[in-house]
Amino acid sequence: MRAPPPIGVVVISRNEGCHLAATIENLERTLPANATIAVVDDGSEDGSADFLVRRRGRRVRLFRNPFLGASMGVTRARNFGAEEVKGEILVFSDAHMTYPPLWWRPLVDLLEQPGVGATAPVIVDSAGSPIRGVGLTFKNAALEVRWLKHRGRTVREVPILPGACFVIRRDVFDAAGGWDEGMLHRGNVDNEISVRLWLLGYRLLVTPEVTAGHLFRKQSPYPVGWPEYLQNRLRLPFVHFKPERISETVQALAHQSNVGAALLLIANSDAAGRRRELAERRVHDDDWFFARFGIKI
Secondary structure: OOOOEEEEEEEEEEEOOOHHHHHHHHHHHHHOEEEEEEEEEEOOOOOOOHHHHOOOOOEEEEEEEEOOOOOOHHHHHHHHHHHHHHOOEEEEEEEOOOOOOOHHHHHHHHOOOOOOEEEEEEEEEEOOOOOOEEEEEEEEOOEEEEEEOOOOOOEEEOOOOOOOOOEEHHHHHHHHHHOOOOOOOOHHHHHHHHHHHHHHOOOOEEEEEEEEEEEEOOOOOOOOHHHHHHHHHHHHHHHHHOHHHHHHHHHHHOOOHHHHHHHHHHHHHHHHHHHHHHOOOOOOOOOHHHHHHHOOO
16 A cells, blocks of 8 residues: 655644544544644633643644734634645644544545545534535525535535535645635635635545544634624625626625625725636636536525
8 A cells, every 4th residue: 555645734723622632632543644733723712722732742733823812713724734734735624523544545545636626525413413414515695505415425526615624735725825814714714715726627526435523513612703704705706706696695695784894894805806816817717616516596
């Protein structure tokens, strides 16, 4: 059996309690010996990452948020971790995951297929609910998403990969521009990078050969900025979609109390410039994307 390529895992964490330690221990048991792990503690107040301070000389490295009193946000924290971790394969993992032995091998093997940009496992609820998702898709003009149902044993192309476990070649990650740091705080970041990768000509695959457990929570362990959350929802069409779809999403979100503040954040952002830059590079447009996956919203 050939040696695995170097794998770098990025885990961002904020107030994860005991789940962070359990996830790191699981990753250490299941990853190949040449894998490294970067934990980016994004302003935790519960001391959940303190156990890593005492583990010097191990392949897990802890990085604290350098912006005291403020969160880096999901995208900046993930990009920061990607710069610090080694590996030609990058894995972005949530801090509340459970992986089976050798989970990484089928996901890494799929990346060798022509045109494949990123892969993910089937996601199940580690708490035991019936959630069993094979990627996600958009379900309405407000760009809310739903899980695709698990069917058979065939590797499947999906419109959106779950960020709970997102596996990508470093060269693809760099060529695509990493995670979009115009996405603020949290929310919808996986949707954006998935759409972007498809429009740039890459394929996204989920393999039923690997099932990973994810803790689904009803409440965030830290405050969510709702204007920023809605800004992320709106940024996706403002950067990637044609004007008609932008209008449809704005109208679908018009009833939200924070939509005005979110639109102001868009207006003061780099969304227009990013739209122009990506339009020059993309292989497909949003009409192709919606038709490819039969998404009717």
